[in-house]
Amino acid sequence: MGINKFNPEGYHDPTPHEALTNIMRKEKADKKSAFKPLVYICSPYSGDIEGNVEKARSFCRFALEQNCIPIAPHLMFPQFMDDENLNERELAIFMDIVLMGKCSEVWVLGNIISSGMTREIEVAKKRRQTVRYFNPEYKEVERL
Numbered sequence: 120m121g122i123n124k125f126n127p128e129g130y131h132d133p134t135p136h137e138a139l140t141n142i143m144r145k146e147k148a149d150k151k152s153a154f155k156p157l158v159y160i161c162s163p164y165s166g167d168i169e170g171n172v173e174k175a176r177s178f179c180r181f182a183l184e185q186n187c188i189p190i191a192p193h194l195m196f197p198q199f200m201d202d203e204n205l206n207e208r209e210l211a212i213f214m215d216i217v218l219m220g221k222c223s224e225v226w227v228l229g230n231i232i233s234s235g236m237t238r239e240i241e242v243a244k245k246r247r248q249t250v251r252y253f254n255p256e257y258k259e260v261e262r263l
Contacts, residue, residue, distance in 0.1 A: 158182050159222040160191035161240065163233045165202060174255070178228045181257045189226075192218050193235075216242050224249040227262070 122139045126132040160178055163171045175191050182189035196211045212235055219225060225243040227236065227250060243250050252262040 153186065155186055155188050156223040157190055157221055158187040159219040159225045159239075159243075160189050160193075160228070161219075161225050161236050162191075162193070162228040163231055163236065164193040164197070165233065165235075168197075174228065178226070178253070178257070181253075182226060187224075190218055190222055212238060215239060219243060219248070220246065222248070224251055227252045228257075229253075229255055 122136050122143070124131060124133065124136045126135070160175060160182065162175045162178055164175070165171075172194060175194055179189035179191050179194070192211070192215045196214065200207045200211050202208055202211070215235075216239060219239060219242065225240065225248055227240060232240070240250055250262075252260050254260050
């Protein structure tokens with residue numbers, strides 16, 4: 120819907136047209152640059168790696184659609200680190216926790232909480248970060 124350049128009497132009236140056009144432009148720009156919080160994506164990796172990676176990617180997309188910036192290091196670190204190597208796994212979890220500290224919330228996905236996820240959740244709670252739980256259908260659920 121455009122903004123009419125004419126007043127109710129039909130006369131050309133550029134001042135209100137220009138003012139309303141500027142307001143609409145600003146509203147569009149504000150929506151694009153609106154605050155988007157960082158959220159840490161906490162979901163399983165090991166076990167069914169291929170399936171878990173796909174679920175994590177989908178969960179990241181869900182977070183993006185909720186106007187958030189998803190941080191999912193378990194999608195990045197395995198690209199150059201070996202999850203089977205205990206030293207590298209511990210280093211990866213350490214780096215996960217560092218990145219998690221930069222996030223405003225921790226979002227936990229699924230019905231299964233792995234040992235790595237448990238560690239991350241415990242640290243988040245000690246830091247008093249908001250921890251939110253979602254079922255596999257991305258509905259928020261209560262978790263004790």
